[in-house]
Amino acid sequence: MTTETPSTPGIPPSEDGTRPRIVPTLEMVAALAGVSRATVSRVVNSSPKVTPQVVDAVNNAIERLNYVPNRAARSLASRRTQVIALVVPETTAKVFSDPFFATVVQGIALYLSDTDYTLNMLISSETKSEKTRRYLMGGNVDGAIVVSHHSGDHSYAHLGQSLPIVFGGRPLIATEAESYFVDVDNAAGAAGATAHLVDSGRRHIATIAGPQDMPPGLDRLNGWRRTLSMHGLDQSLVEIGDFTPESGAEAMRRLLDRGVPIDGVFAANDQMAAGAYSAIYERGLSIPGDIAVAGFDDNYYGSTATPPLTTVHQPSHELGAKMAEVLVALIEGKSVEHVTLMPTNLLVRASTL
Amino acid sequence: MTTETPSTPGIPPSEDGTRPRIVPTLEMVAALAGVSRATVSRVVNSSPKVTPQVVDAVNNAIERLNYVPNRAARSLASRRTQVIALVVPETTAKVFSDPFFATVVQGIALYLSDTDYTLNMLISSETKSEKTRRYLMGGNVDGAIVVSHHSGDHSYAHLGQSLPIVFGGRPLIATEAESYFVDVDNAAGAAGATAHLVDSGRRHIATIAGPQDMPPGLDRLNGWRRTLSMHGLDQSLVEIGDFTPESGAEAMRRLLDRGVPIDGVFAANDQMAAGAYSAIYERGLSIPGDIAVAGFDDNYYGSTATPPLTTVHQPSHELGAKMAEVLVALIEGKSVEHVTLMPTNLLVRASTL
DNA sequence: TTGAAAGCGCTAACAT
């Protein structure tokens, strides 16, 4: 190339022969608007110190050319990627069909669609976790959101020291207390559901708890305890399940086998509550006549049960949006609380009438 | 800056004062390995013409520095972004919790995780569709996958002329025939389910069809027709629903109200089949004793029904992977079929014994 | 308030 004749500033050439699609550049905008590239850049980035006239001229040119900034170039020059990674462990992805998750992701995506950030979905399997780590640390993203079904798995926690990361779900161990996370207030939700059981006149309230090595399992059990202790009621009616309907049914049978009176049950999720239904019906008991049942999560299992299950609804969409919000704040250097707990709300249905 | 002293090639400086995190560059790798940047680039891009020795040396340096290529720079220089957009219309995102969808997305993500492409999730609402378009056409992605719940919505179809795009689900109108899409063979699946009904001895087979302005609704009805006509059976027992359980129940009632014998029903999805169950039970009829029922989709509604529903399973994961595969092929200039139909398989359960 | 100029980290001819 002899003289300064770049890819034709101003109006793009119609025929190039090699390039099928011509993407207008900032330089073309500058030429058309009769200003420098720097000025166009300022307008695009809405810098305050640009004459309204010039702003108009530039915007005009942008409009006419249908100009869209090139992210790669912008990112390279500014050292910001405007990309947020959504890390989904593969084991979680398998249960991606979990409506809860799907909605969380949707909340994230929707929130970000109003910002200049872009969402990058990464499935990280065991075998690829190293690849994921490198990708995250390679300066390819401005921050990451890690959602894990086994919430509490903060295996990416240490990356948080060098990259803004927000987790969905609280960590299991306190050592990881420095990480940022957004979670639902499991204990409060469980306490509320249990309180509702008490309010409806129940006095012998059991619980089918979740695995005690998962934060939601622990917290929901504690919520149940909190309410019972507040009312001076017996806290011995505890059986553990693994969040599946089958485990719920078995836990309920064990509970009934104890031979002590039971007039209410709080299950740590709707699946287990559905299981409890079967066990209760097996014994010829009625719901809510003999035993009132409450669940947690608010999903298909509860809504289609007979009678419909009273349950704790999680604001999954808002949860996702909050994760995104916290992360963006973090990226932009604002100071944020490490812990964000979202409130749940109780959905009273026929199972606790 | 006076002389050529860039960000310290070779070993990065520990203290910079301003930069908190030092991301190694290709230049640093080159310095450490004692070769030129071009060579490092070649190794990174696995060019064939590099001496094994040099390859080792470079890889060594990469390892030691924990080097990760900067996507922005690479993209800027190569004019390829290595980014694939996943466009999800917001109306679809609402039903993102549809397990079918979730699994498709997972299939896409998982397939891409084995390539060098990255998945960019875009929620495109009515109000933001223009933003989405600009983003897609702004040279920010190499291609796009558009999944829509109302499969058949190919409103992004015209972009396909300038950007590789693959759609999930066939277009509704033939005018859009030039677009690429991956779909399940709805007609064949429906024909198979109906054939199974015939094989089980049923001779008066009705269908609860889906909306006739959606490809799956149309195709599944045609599949049912195909089988009946092949066996010379009556094709008049058709009622239309809208894919909801309620509509399925109503359609079934209308069918039963006709007062003609019916011993089998093919519903265009599991939800409607579930609805049909209620209507059948209302009339005091049994399944499969009096009426055999088959559905389509294979989801929760069918598997938890009593008796479990015979249904057409969709390879949703594979469907997603295929979309990604087709798109990547398209991006890389390979010639691909416009239409890719994936086979379904029939899941025989108790509802058609 | 605007422009000039120097890169951001990488790839891709072109030389060697």
Place this chain on the structure above:
DNA sequence: ATGTTAGCGCTTTCAA
């Protein structure tokens, strides 16, 4: 087989 040299399109001091 390897190195040299231009940029890719944008941001960002620094001057004016």
